[in-house]
Amino acid sequence: MPLFQTKFTADPSPLVVGDTLFLYTSHDASPEDIPDPNERNSAGFYMYDWLLWSTTDMVNWTEHGAVASLKDFSWRSRDNGAWAIQTVEHNGKYYLYAPLHGHGIGVLVSDSPYGPFKDPLGEPLVWQKEHWNDIDPTVFTDDDGKTYMYWGNPHTYWCELNDDMVSVKKDKPSAASLSNGITKLPHIDRYQEGPWLYKKNGWYYLAYASTCCPEALGYAMSKNPTGPWETKGYIMRPTQRDRGNHPGICDYKGHSYVFGQNYDLMHLETFEHHERRSVTATEITYNEDGTIKEVPYWLDQKPMQQLQWLNPYRRVEAETMAWGFGLKSSKMNITNTGVIADMPASTGKRNMYIYDINDGEYIRLRGVDFSAGKSDKGAKSFSITASAEGTAVITLRLDSVDGPVIGTVTVKNTGSVNKYRAFSSKVKNAVGVHDLYICFSNTNGDVRLDWWQFK
Template sequence: MRGLEQVNMPLFQTKFTADPSPLVVGDTLFLYTSHDASPEDIPDENEKGSAGFFMYDWLLWSTTDMVNWTEHGAVASLKDFPWRSRENGAWAIQTVARNGKYYLYAPLHGHGIGVLVADSPYGPFKDPLGKPLVWDQSNWFDIDPSVYTDDDGQAYMYWGNPHTYWAKLGNDMTSLTSGVTKLPHIPNYQEGPWFYKRHGHYYLGFASTCCPEALGYAMSDSPTGPWEWKGYIMKPTPRDRGNHPGICDYKGHSYVFGQNYDLMHLETFVHHERRSVSATEITYHADGTIEEVPYWLDQQPMKQLHWLNPYQRVEAETMAWGFGLKSAKMGIPNTGVVADMPASTGKRNMYIYDLNDGEYIRLRGVDFKKGAKQFCITAASTGSCAVTLRLDSQDGPVIGTAIIKSTGSVEKYKSFSAKVKDAAGVHDLYLCFEKTQGDTRLDWWEFR
């Protein structure tokens, strides 16, 4: 039996995530996700143990190596659409870039599809319309938008469950320049379309017919169809019941992102809608069809694209694994209640908290080169915590221990350091937490 570090586990552990939407900007891959609330973030006491969907905001993560991801917190929430009719239902979004702007398309659960605009992938995002971009008030099919701008500059938006719709977008990306077309049923289509073009072929990835949903796809020679079912990217399995694809090319590789319940299953197999995003590399045949991949847990861990440099500021919320830890934006107590949420704030510094004995942050592929001499970490604490640095496993060789002492307040950050020995070459790094007392919050760290 393989352990957690030998299988392809979900990418993020500080929050439950779903509906992945990748966006490549320069050297960085940004991943926008929806957010399944943890029980403590559900305002209704009677619903905290419910199996249903409780979704209030959308999250952002980024990577340059595909294995160590930096969390950026909520980039937008339902509060950014004041015309919405519900306090729940922040479902699947997609964010695209065009003309130096970033456009976030969001379904508002029974109130159509809206769009937010920002000057940065981090936001802040603002609503330029004050109303839905698309809304057929006769049904609730207007969900899961996917937007792609073709080579000729024409942008298209696809959406729909259980039917598939498309329309042309104007150059402003916030208006329609065509009517809404309902496509003939695509075999096995259920929801979550992901529309893109690659090497002259048009693709529509989607969650296939429920239940369980899998990752299927169709191809076309035209951005408007007709679409031909081509098979599964990942077949249905009783280990999963819902899915939603996001697909992109990045640094010479192709990746598919999807969702599962594998993180929740570390704690319970009683079903709740607490999903987590996973990813894997995919390959294409000469005719453009996609090689089917096994279920996430049946695959090897993702391959790292480059080593992590520890001799620079590394945010504490950058990690390959951190199960049991929590994260938040500084100065923003997000309770999960829509009324208490701020409007989209843009990029803000974050911290890691809720540290307990036995928990750790794992960084994959850290290149210490000829050797590190010192470790420095910035933290705030009302108690204390020992951060033991280990190589290659949770029980691996100790290269140093930093003792975080009380700073008098969780708002007052100070630097703590430790001498380091026997840290050279490339290793996985574990920041292991021991002797935790009080509330400790971690901001960033670096080696010297």
């Protein structure tokens, strides 16, 4: 199933920083976030900002909200179209490359993977004004320090970036180069859009969304970062269960992962088509010749292997979850109406909360180790920081929504949704490793959850 449920997501861009895997995504607006009421049931794309998530175990993900938006590009020509980005690290800074459809590709820079991101140029990094192919940038720095950017739909283009990461290298153009240091590649079989460039075991890989529709995850290989590229087949082949797909690939803690997208979250509510996608992932492996072993469709795979257990004796943000369908999330003190004019500039890391809590909904955490650092004694108490203009009962269960109850907490009215305080309960029989279900019932009014912790 999809990795995230509080928002519709697409176009995954993974980035490993130390022990943490960050995943940047585009954001398909929910109907209530689309400014024009007449467009809220449209099947089209409504995309205004980009989101960030992180994990250390590949199954429990923490949401960090919008990391940047179209508003961060003052020169943009449209108020819709926050399409596929990639964020990379270079010399201690973080560069977010974004398509501004019909207006080229821009870049934002930050000192932190969380932002705030700023536009250093005030204009496009590349813009081929003669067409609208400038979408879906992917950026890769090779072992020799050279950095390449690929992009394009339906044609594939590349250029070399200077070491500043915000300008195109224009010296010594090849015969195939276009103006401004840009090279158009010969057609790559089945290539449509969404390229992802990376290197492994001496091979260069160009993964991509294959010819539409439906799009699949295809790839080509080369011994050179600029090609020639030889098409090798599919990472995941086309299926009528999915209209579109965009790859993001990374190595993390000794494993290789491919991220992609589907409509499976939306399909929990409707099969009437809308562009409301959801990101998911799976592990991939390689044959001896470097080719990638094909994987089945997302719903036909086993659940992701958890890389480490979750420690419940540290502060855990409420927006950390393996599953939380029906819940919503927001950055504290930031109201995003979905209207570009109302969006804040990139804010950097901010505390978040979970809201829109209803009876029968729950937060699932996978692989919670109640014996972490506690021998076999387990947990004795649970505390959750919340605010409320209303009330809710929180029941803690193990391994399923009907599993054994280890504790119950009632969140009471705090007088304001901006006034948070701790609500606590004793806990029993919380020993060993279990999935934790934080279940909600008897909900009324506006209840917001900040973070929780066992002791």
